[in-house]
Amino acid sequence: MNSTTLAVRHSSPGSWLTDLFWNKPGLFIFCLLLPPLLWLGIIYIGSLFTLLLHSFFSIDEFSGLIRYEFTLKTYAELLSPANFDVILRTILMACAVTLAAALIAFPIAYYAARYANQKMKALFYLGVMLPLWSSYLVKIYAWKLILAKQGIVNWVVEGTGATFLLNSVLSLPVVGGNSLAVSYIGTFIVLLYVWLPFMILPVQASLERIPESLLEASGDLGAAPKQTFRLVILPLALPGVIAGSIFTFSLTMGDFIVPQIIGSSRRFIGQAVYAHQGTAGNIPLAAAFAVVPIVVMIIYLYFAKKRGAFDAL
Amino acid sequence: MSVAVKFDNVSRRFDTEVAVDGIDLEIQEGEFFAMLGPSGSGKTTCLRLISGIDRPTSGHIEIFGVRSENIPPNRRPINTVFQDYALFPHLKVLDNVAYGLLVRGVGKPERHREAEYLLEMVKLQGFGQRMPAQLSGGQRQRVALARALINKPRVLLLDEPLGALDLKLREQMQEELKTLQQSLGITFVFVTHDQGEALSMSDRIAIINEGKVVQVGSPQEIYQSPRTRFVAHFVGSSNVLSPELSSRCNGIEYWTSLRPEVVVLGDPGQGRIDGKVKSIRYLGASNYVSVELGEQTIGALVNANEIAAPVGSTVSLNWTDDAQHLMDEE
Amino acid sequence: MHFRKRASLGLKASAVCGLAFLHLPILLIFLYAFTTEDKSYQFPPPGLTLKWFGVTWNRPDVWASLQLSLEVAAVSTLLALILGTLCAAAVSRAKFFGREAISLLVILPIALPGIITGISLRSAYNILDIPFSTFTIILGHATFCVVVVYNNAIARFRRMSGSMIEASFDLGATGFQTFRYVVLPNLATALLAGGMLAFALSFDEVIVTTFTAGQQQTLPIWMLEELVRPRQRPVTNVVAMVVVMVTFLPILGAYYLTRDTSASRN
Numbered sequence: 001m002n003s004t005t006l007a008v009r010h011s012s013p014g015s016w017l018t019d020l021f022w023n024k025p026g027l028f029i030f031c032l033l034l035p036p037l038l039w040l041g042i043i044y045i046g047s048l049f050t051l052l053l054h055s056f057f058s059i060d061e062f063s064g065l066i067r068y069e070f071t072l073k074t075y076a077e078l079l080s081p082a083n084f085d086v087i088l089r090t091i092l093m094a095c096a097v098t099l100a101a102a103l104i105a106f107p108i109a110y111y112a113a114r115y116a117n118q119k120m121k122a123l124f125y126l127g128v129m130l131p132l133w134s135s136y137l138v139k140i141y142a143w144k145l146i147l148a149k150q151g152i153v154n155w156v157v158e159g160t161g162a163t164f165l166l167n168s169v170l171s172l173p174v175v176g177g178n179s180l181a182v183s184y185i186g187t188f189i190v191l192l193y194v195w196l197p198f199m200i201l202p203v204q205a206s207l208e209r210i211p212e213s214l215l216e217a218s219g220d221l222g223a224a225p226k227q228t229f230r231l232v233i234l235p236l237a238l239p240g241v242i243a244g245s246i247f248t249f250s251l252t253m254g255d256f257i258v259p260q261i262i263g264s265s266r267r268f269i270g271q272a273v274y275a276h277q278g279t280a281g282n283i284p285l286a287a288a289f290a291v292v293p294i295v296v297m298i299i300y301l302y303f304a305k306k307r308g309a310f311d312a313l
Numbered sequence: 314m315s316v317a318v319k320f321d322n323v324s325r326r327f328d329t330e331v332a333v334d335g336i337d338l339e340i341q342e343g344e345f346f347a348m349l350g351p352s353g354s355g356k357t358t359c360l361r362l363i364s365g366i367d368r369p370t371s372g373h374i375e376i377f378g379v380r381s382e383n384i385p386p387n388r389r390p391i392n393t394v395f396q397d398y399a400l401f402p403h404l405k406v407l408d409n410v411a412y413g414l415l416v417r418g419v420g421k422p423e424r425h426r427e428a429e430y431l432l433e434m435v436k437l438q439g440f441g442q443r444m445p446a447q448l449s450g451g452q453r454q455r456v457a458l459a460r461a462l463i464n465k466p467r468v469l470l471l472d473e474p475l476g477a478l479d480l481k482l483r484e485q486m487q488e489e490l491k492t493l494q495q496s497l498g499i500t501f502v503f504v505t506h507d508q509g510e511a512l513s514m515s516d517r518i519a520i521i522n523e524g525k526v527v528q529v530g531s532p533q534e535i536y537q538s539p540r541t542r543f544v545a546h547f548v549g550s551s552n553v554l555s556p557e558l559s560s561r562c563n564g565i566e567y568w569t570s571l572r573p574e575v576v577v578l579g580d581p582g583q584g585r586i587d588g589k590v591k592s593i594r595y596l597g598a599s600n601y602v603s604v605e606l607g608e609q610t611i612g613a614l615v616n617a618n619e620i621a622a623p624v625g626s627t628v629s630l631n632w633t634d635d636a637q638h639l640m641d642e643e
Numbered sequence: 644m645h646f647r648k649r650a651s652l653g654l655k656a657s658a659v660c661g662l663a664f665l666h667l668p669i670l671l672i673f674l675y676a677f678t679t680e681d682k683s684y685q686f687p688p689p690g691l692t693l694k695w696f697g698v699t700w701n702r703p704d705v706w707a708s709l710q711l712s713l714e715v716a717a718v719s720t721l722l723a724l725i726l727g728t729l730c731a732a733a734v735s736r737a738k739f740f741g742r743e744a745i746s747l748l749v750i751l752p753i754a755l756p757g758i759i760t761g762i763s764l765r766s767a768y769n770i771l772d773i774p775f776s777t778f779t780i781i782l783g784h785a786t787f788c789v790v791v792v793y794n795n796a797i798a799r800f801r802r803m804s805g806s807m808i809e810a811s812f813d814l815g816a817t818g819f820q821t822f823r824y825v826v827l828p829n830l831a832t833a834l835l836a837g838g839m840l841a842f843a844l845s846f847d848e849v850i851v852t853t854f855t856a857g858q859q860q861t862l863p864i865w866m867l868e869e870l871v872r873p874r875q876r877p878v879t880n881v882v883a884m885v886v887v888m889v890t891f892l893p894i895l896g897a898y899y900l901t902r903d904t905s906a907s908r909n
Binding site for chain 3: 364365366385386387388391392393395396397399400401402403412413415416417460461463464
């Protein structure tokens with residue numbers, strides 16, 4: 001045996017590759033990243049880019065075909081009163097759903113994080129995960145059943161003699177309508193239902209990260225439970241709420257199926273995008289509409305990041 | 314004896330810091346070598362460079378005379394006992410130990426036989442069918458040791474292996490490791506921040522600070538003749554006399570180390586210098602007396618049954634010339 | 644300690660009501676699958692019957708949609724498994740420039756509303772003149788499924804002690820052996836869970852699909868048609884119930900496979 005065989009062990013089959021990657025660790029990372037980056041880079045980012053590109057094209061009024069030259073005409077169309085209404089309506093709805101989701105999510109998350117034992121915790125977790133993951137369309141369908149004319153809501157209302165209550169709610173201007181199924185209230189309830197679980201999980205996670213000792217310290221320093229809640233728990237849970245609001249806000253803004261099935265005939269951004277790209281074939285206007293939620297979300301994410309919401313994701 | 318591991322001007326830089334800064338070092342075959350330094354001194358990085366898990370940014374590492382910077386860890390005749398043991402959680406203890414043979418293509422009966430033998434060597438016979446999670450810290454450490462030895466490495470690296478064990482177990486393991494190293498006759502390189510551990514176990518010690526080797530020597534050399542102030546401070550609680558104080562005591566204006574056990578207390582005016590007793594700490598067999606000399610204090614280790622001067626009284630300090638040791642300023 | 648002792652009645656009640664709000668509507672689906680009424684959504688159902696299950700069973704259009712959905716979900720899941728695992732391995736293994744950008748890139752398809760992904764792909768197909776096909780559906784589905792696998796895999800990679808992989812190399816294993824004997828066994832349940840969730844996500848997806856499917860009907864597209872223009876109320880009721888049950892299985896499975904992860908995190 002010479003000194004080399006003592007100092008270096010025999011190589012087994014395939015170890016040349018290990019040698020190579022060990023000597024060039026960057027190459028290894030590069031090889032790992034190449035397929036996902038190619039896929040996401042070309043298919044996703046590339047598509048986003050063509051979307052942006054289309055928003056700078058316009059549609060020829062006479063032929064109905066897309067004119068592939070740069071123009072800001074399509075964006076100008078967004079500002080027409082009818083289209084601007086759509087945008088405003090969508091953003092208001094997203095805000096309303098987000099606020100309501102935060103209000104409903106907090107007690108659930110708070111209970112699960114602070115009071116539930118290990119077994120209950122698992123139950124709560126599943127209790128949130130199952131609706132979150134279960135079929136989006138089925139969830140909407142369920143609400144169609146609930147809100148339908150002969151459905152459960154009307155049955156309960158008639159059974160309890162609360163018809164006048166429902167009617168007075170439905171007679172409210174703007175948000176009311178002929179029945180819940182064709183009113184903004186209906187749209188709001190279903191959107192809230194569909195996206196609520198996305199708020200609960202991050203809030204619960206942020207509440208669970210608050211160490212018990214912090215609350216004990218607050219109590220020890222003389223704070224009443226209510227003060228501890230307001231001065232310690234709430235500020236520490238805020239990043240979680242903001243993280244959850246990213247989802248509820250973004251998902252509500254892009255939804256076009258809920259308002260199409262349950263709601264009035266007045267459109268939301270998603271419906272506008274869908275309608276313009278479909279039979280109308282006006283992809284440029286659809287693209288310009290789609291850029292709005294992207295821009296809103298970028299601004300939203302910027303402020304969310306400032307409040308530390310990304311660490312709570 | 315030949316050189317097992319040689320560092321030739323080795324540096325390892327990370328983005329902003331230099332973990333290892335131009336180290337030259339030779340570790341002899343068959344010796345128990347300790348790398349001693351505070352946490353963050355770069356000693357663990359040195360170990361990772363030897364094993365090949367990390368690569369030097371510059372310089373060369375020779376393993377048994379072969380330049381090894383380009384040889385990956387799986388082809389070096391070196392194995393490691395990791396600080397957190399790094400046992401495979403999904404494998405039984407027996408398969409953990411046999412892993413090194415598995416990846417070399419050794420058949421199941423043979424590698425299990427060998428693994429059983431090693432488990433016996435680390436006094437864990439009968440534990441082979443358990444999962445790592447079912448073992449105590451001390452047992453896990455033994456499994457890690459057996460696993461690292463199954464490939465018959467020529468150098469065994471141990472990264473603070475006793476850090477997580479309680480005192481009694483630690484002392485027991487120190488002895489066992491020393492015995493094991495002597496019976497196997499292979500090189501052990503041992504990283505620790507515990508000076509007592511390094512002094513009691515090793516043949517030679519390298520003191521490492523801020524990525525540099527400050528001193529290499531036998532435990533006696535390190536303890537009795539620290540080369541720098543850092544070594545004196547870090548190894549044992551040695552007195553360090555500033556050049557100014559040193560010149561007042563013995564006329565040499567130089568940094569000087571003075572071990573507390575050689576300092577003799579006497580009546581005022583009887584010794585080299587007088588000072589005021591600041592505090593007395595009871596240590597069992599002896600008392601540690603801190604004596605204030607202006608800005609500095611000198612500690613003296615005094616037999617517990619000697620009648621010590623009370624706190625606040627003035628005493629003299631004396632020692633023989635050969636008890637003091639001149640050092641570099643660093 | 645007194646904080647944990649007992650929740651106030653109000654808190655308890657609102658937590659329970661919140662959960663009930665999430666679950667009761669889905670339970671309603673199960674009731675309607677048995678109703679004898681076939682012209683309206685009458686509640687309570689005038690009678691209960693099993694006959695709609697038989698009717699649905701004999702509907703070729705439902706079977707065709709189901710088959711397409713399963714095909715798309717299977718291929719998308721496979722692609723997402725490969726891409727998501729590679730990405731998670733790279734991001735967890737090294738600190739390199741732009742790690743955060745890569746995480747963002749993976750999460751983006753699901754963080755932005757589905758309609759953005761949909762219309763983007765639609766406009767890309769338009770510019771490149773790609774005709775709609777099963778392939779165009781899969782392209783979209785795999786893209787947003789990657790994140791599910793990625794999240795599961797990266798959580799597991801982070802939990803894996805880094806020195807475990809180093810130990811494998813140290814003991815003489817090659818990169819491939821390390822993957823085969825150490826990484827894969829520790830990753831397997833996370834990948835299975837991620838794959839199941841990706842499958843459920845793809846199987847149920849409708850928003851992106853409406854933009855990328857053309858004339859083809861996945862099961863959710865079939866359901867959407869029924870929702871917009873109800874023609875086959877009883878068949879839709881049965882399909883809805885089956886869809887709920889089909890998606891619950893992978894979700895429960897994924898939960899049990901990764902539950903020690905969430906337990907150790909808490």
